[in-house]
Amino acid sequence: MAKEGDIRSEEDINPNYTVSKENRRKAFLAMLAYAKPHRMIFVAVFFCAVFAISADLLQPYLVKVAIDDRVLFGDHGAGRLIMLGVIYFLLAVLSMLFTFWQANLLQKAGQSIVAALRKDLFKHISGQSMSFFDRHAIGSLVTNESSDTETINQFFTQVLLSIIRDGMSLLMIIGFMFFLDVQLALYCLILLPLIAVIAVAFRALLRNSYQRARTQLSRLIAFLAENLAGMSLIQNFHQEKEQVSRFSERNEKYLKESLREVRATVIFNRSFDILGNVSVAFVVWIGGIAVFNQQLEFGVLYAFISYIRQFFQPINQITQQWNTLQSTLVSVDRLWRIFSVQPEVRDPAPEAARPIGLSTVKGKxxxxxxxxxxxxxxxxxxxxxxxxxxxxxxxxxxxxxxxxxxxxxxxxxxxxxxxxxxxxxxxxxxxxxxxxxxxxxxxxxxxxxxxxxxxxxxxxxxxxxxxxxxxxxxxxxxxxxxxxxxxxxxxxxxxxxxxxxxxxxxxxxxxxxxxxxxxxxxxxxxxxxxxxxxxxxxxxxxxxxxxxxxxxxxxxxxxxxxxxxxxxxxxxxxxxxxxxxxxxxxxxxxxxxxxxxxxxxxxxxxxxx
Structure with missing residues (x-):
């Protein structure tokens, strides 16, 4: 049976490791080093993203051309409209194909990176001295080997995808908006400082809430592993109810921290949803007045509404991945706290080593x-x-x-x-x-x-x-x-x-x-x-x-x-x-x-x- 004091904190693994900006930077760079063998895959992902985004953003522009040049003020011939429709369809197909390829390539790279990380982590743990296992609960090590590495996999397959695709989408959308109408684009960019304020305000809150949730989960798993290993002892001493009660206590702590994390995430994401709807209303108001005064073409207003909706889609995607990014930073800290532990019992330095052949050993x-x-x-x-x-x-x-x-x-x-x-x-x-x-x-x-x-x-x-x-x-x-x-x-x-x-x-x-x-x-x-x-x-x-x-x-x-x-x-x-x-x-x-x-x-x- 696990005693209360048996559930060690992460600090017990390596008391000399501190969570600082410098250590976090070093740990994050060490994690990124695992991606180096797969750099050509990331180059391919980048170009897939460029083509997919370009295909997506050209679609509203084609509609703008159809409205302004062919429907309202231009040639009403069906042939040109059909051609624009075919091009629109082909762009949608290309976007789907390039999106599929980039996601598939990132999954391949992410799984390969995490497989190498898991192998190195297991090798590092296997090489530790017994004193390491004396002060570290087995359940926490299982969490490190499984959950923390899986979180890093999500970084490469979800967060990195969002950074590449959605980050480029934002830049290209802004470019299209300025191409269509500089004044209306500048009005829209007024919202960017507000977006930055919301992101900064929630950053620390999300990271801290996730850190607390992960700590409680690690303690819960450690308690579970120790009790399952000692189940015969628990049953022999009729301690089932007592241990269920202690498990429920830990489970309740994890539940509370998880709900706090969820609440913070929901508020964060919904803030951007509201901001997106306000932005569309703002564009309709400003742009509608301009169209009414014949200062703006209706097709341009339609394209702007489409782009402003698309503008907040990548922002929303990035913010939804913010929690995963925070969890990645926490997992990186936890893993590199372990990687920074050097075994107390080590091989001798080459110049000091005295290898003995097994056949020559006498046994004194x-x-x-x-x-x-x-x-x-x-x-x-x-x-x-x-x-x-x-x-x-x-x-x-x-x-x-x-x-x-x-x-x-x-x-x-x-x-x-x-x-x-x-x-x-x-x-x-x-x-x-x-x-x-x-x-x-x-x-x-x-x-x-x-x-x-x-x-x-x-x-x-x-x-x-x-x-x-x-x-x-x-x-x-x-x-x-x-x-x-x-x-x-x-x-x-x-x-x-x-x-x-x-x-x-x-x-x-x-x-x-x-x-x-x-x-x-x-x-x-x-x-x-x-x-x-x-x-x-x-x-x-x-x-x-x-x-x-x-x-x-x-x-x-x-x-x-x-x-x-x-x-x-x-x-x-x-x-x-x-x-x-x-x-x-x-x-x-x-x-x-x-x-x-x-x-x-x-x-x-x-x-x-």
Whole structure:
């Protein structure tokens, strides 16, 4: 269940990033850089827009010619009027074709740009340190990867289209109006300052309202994602009503902000509708008087009325896209706040790197006077020193919060030490390229993650370089083959997300098969048998003996029976090593381990009774 404090704000992602004009400008330019490979498409869109607009604007002029030159004062022959009608029809067809082509080209460019952006965003997030995920709710990341990138797609396919087409329409309409009658055109342009005032007045209001709505949506999605992931816990503790109430509270906040955004948008758009109608009335009044006084041709007045209506159409289109533009700026801020985060755990500089070939790794591990803390700066490991020999099987035990998982997280380099060093074969792991380190160190977690896909894909983690035969052999070796054979489609059985159709023990066996096909030199098992029944634990123990053979192995265990036969047991307490030795030695010592063992034995005996 998500606690109130678990829903982090965007500022928690990167506290050093501030929403300023300079940062927004840099972020916006970075987004536009994704359009560079598609610049020829935008050139084609520009020319399509020119032809489409020209075809649109010539139509009222043809009507003006028909009225003034052929109907009122000119030749009444039907042939010339039919020709003008045919030209009008052809212009309408050309306008439709060029409009279709420009929209289609922009869609192609927009979708390609966003596909590249999504890929880079996922790559950037995947390369972040675990501390990034500690302070960022998964639901918010999903919003960034889906909704925010889709908003940017709307910028390229809707806003940019409006800027190109409607912006050029305005300029060309003004040109046609001045061509027809300079004085009447100047009267119409008196309205432009009023349009500018309305646009400036609503700009900040729309951006702020959208920012608040997006923030509430992100929090709503984060809450939903966390609760769906923990639904079994919610139902077990009968918290459904409580969580529905908390969801409703967040949903209501999002609703209120969304309605405020809608109200601001409606007022903004309707202001221009009213202004357009007033402008038409103004032109009819001024132009009608001029026609009555024979200072203006009736066809010119008709064309002016058509152009003034068309004049406000692009303005209305641009203003309707204003909200999308504001949402784009907000989404760009949110995305570039993430892009500006540099992983705390990074590859070493090329001159400092010490790559180790997997075949040459012996597996010696040294923790040299390490100190470590998470974000709250409270040390969880204090000046800890530990040396593990190649091929040694080491058990790590202790109560919750003793620092066991933190220790192995440092070896896997999910985090970096604050002081001291962690070494493999005498080389500081901070000098190892991350891909080399992750090939050397294999990890089996308490609840192995399985993806939506076949068993074969889950074992080889979608790495096509690992053959199907190697996967099957690994599953046979760890004892997973009988379980897989019982499934309807065997190794081709598609698993649901997180492998919910399999038991905890079956998921563990698949994770052990992963280890065999990846062949790491150092193996970490983090509470791998913590929640298994005795029979399943024995199966896992047999598999553990197989996968640990010839490897340096560190096993974190709540069940002390898992590490009874370890070469050495490390007993941790409050971030330090309390005791170490074999099972028998530690029992004879009668210290902290003996106390833990006695409590564990009494708990097991009580459970059996």
């Amino acid at each position: 591990v040294d923790f040299n006077h390490i100190r470590f803390s998470y974000a709250d700066d409270k040390d969880v490991l204090h000046d800890l020193e530990l040396h593990i020999q190649p091929g040694e099987f080491v058990g790590i035990v202790g109560t919750t919060g003793a620092g066991k998982s933190s220790l192995v997280n440092l070896l896997a380099r999910f985090y970096d030490v604050k002081r001291g060093s962690v070494e493999i074969d005498g080389v500081d792991i901070r000098r190892l390229p991350l891909d080399s380190l992750h090939r050397i160190v294999g990890l089996v977690q308490q609840d192995p993650y399985l993806y939506s896909g076949s068993i074969v894909d889950n074992v080889r983690l979608f790495d096509e370089r690992i053959s199907r035969e190697a996967v099957i052999e690994a599953c046979r070796t760890v004892g997973a083959d009988p379980m897989i054979a019982r499934l309807k489609k065997g190794y081709d059985t598609r698993l649901s997300e997180r492998g919910s159709g399999l038991s905890a023990g079956e998921r563990q066996l698949i994770s052990f098969a992963r280890i065999l096909v990846s062949q790491p030199k150092i193996l970490i098992l983090d509470e791998a048998t913590a929640h298994l029944d005795s029979h399943t634990e024995r199966l896992i123990q047999q598999a553990l003996n197989i996968v640990s053979e010839g490897r340096t192995t560190l096993v974190i265990a709540h069940r002390l029976s898992t590490v009874k036969h370890a070469d050495r047991i490390i007993v941790m307490r409050s971030g330090m090593i309390e005791e170490e030795g074999t099972h028998e030695t530690l029992l004879q010592l009668g210290g902290y381990y003996a106390e833990l063992y006695r409590h564990a034995f009494q708990g097991t005996a009580a459970g059996e009774r």
